[in-house]
Amino acid sequence: MALQRKLREVGHWLASRAKPRCGALLYHRVDEPENDPFRLCVSPEYFAGHMESLALSGRALSVPKLQEHLSDGELPSGKIAVTFDDGYLDNLEVALPILEQFEIPATLFVTTGNLGQPFWWDRLANLILLAPNLPELLSFPSSSKSIPTTSKTRRELFDYITLELRQRAPAFREEILKTWESLIDAPSLAPQQRCQSEEELKRFAQHPLIEIGAHSVTHSRLLALPYEKQAEEIKTSADRLAKITGTEVTILSYPFGLRGRDFNGDTIAAAKESGITQAFAANRGVITSDSDGYALPRLWIHNRDHTAFQTEIDRWV
Ligand SMILES: [Zn+2]
Structure with missing residues (x-):
């Protein structure tokens, strides 16, 4: 391609x-x-x-x-x-x-x-790339899907989830981000972002x-x-x-x-x-x-x- x-x-x-x-x-x-x-x-x-x-x-x-x-x-x-x-x-x-x-x-x-x-991809980058710690598994709400976080580098993990979320409906993306934001302790997004x-x-x-x-x-x-x-x-x-x-x-x-x-x-x-x-x-x-x-x-x-x-x-x- x-x-x-x-x-x-x-x-x-x-x-x-x-x-x-x-x-x-x-x-x-x-x-x-x-x-x-x-x-x-x-x-x-x-x-x-x-x-x-x-x-x-x-x-x-x-x-x-x-x-x-x-x-x-x-x-x-x-x-x-x-x-x-x-x-x-x-x-x-x-x-x-x-x-x-x-x-x-x-x-x-x-x-x-x-x-x-902020855009969803900036919120996601903030969580996945900048949080000091991630849970071992990131679960997708209302589904059995979950992603192990320890077998990939942060960048690989971020690219994988971005690709996955890009295919999903906006409401689904929002639900996932809200859930993960409440679970993961990450620095705040820059105000201009x-x-x-x-x-x-x-x-x-x-x-x-x-x-x-x-x-x-x-x-x-x-x-x-x-x-x-x-x-x-x-x-x-x-x-x-x-x-x-x-x-x-x-x-x-x-x-x-x-x-x-x-x-x-x-x-x-x-x-x-x-x-x-x-x-x-x-x-x-x-x-x-x-x-x-x-x-x-x-x-x-x-x-x-x-x-x-x-x-x-x-x-x-
Ligand atoms: Zn654009």
């Missing part, structure tokens, strides 16, 4: 060489936490370096402008849009002042089911450099849900965001975001039915006039200095 994805990526890279192409960068958090198991964070210093290099090269482009160019069929070459997924608080408190400093527009795709609250609240999001969305898009309600793998549920996840999240921001929300990024693994043709149909006009994936690649407007690839940016960032951008865009 990983090899197939890599081969598709190389094929995409080669095919994109001959055409005008733009890039959409995918960020999640701008922070330097003790614990970052999914490599979601870019340090404030490196993020400032990335934005400065975009500003100096004059390549920054907003997502609405990109959308305009795509529908006109006249894509400029070498332009780059900045996007964030999930809706973490540090996007407002840390990233926004840096975006302002370099006048870079950005789009934030927000999960609406836990505004003001949460989603923006409704009030904070409203403030963020009012900024002229910021545009808001939907990222579902529960951050589930949409293709694993029945069609009606997929449409509900997309529409409810877009409607809630429109209510908070006072602006219609017609763009989306798919949770987890890999085509075929996390979303499929049904999800795209559900997005269209929900009034979405453009959607981003997490598949690695650049955007050309041939790109599917409902599965636009992005370049996930990790915690690297501005030289490594520049090399990565130049290799692709």
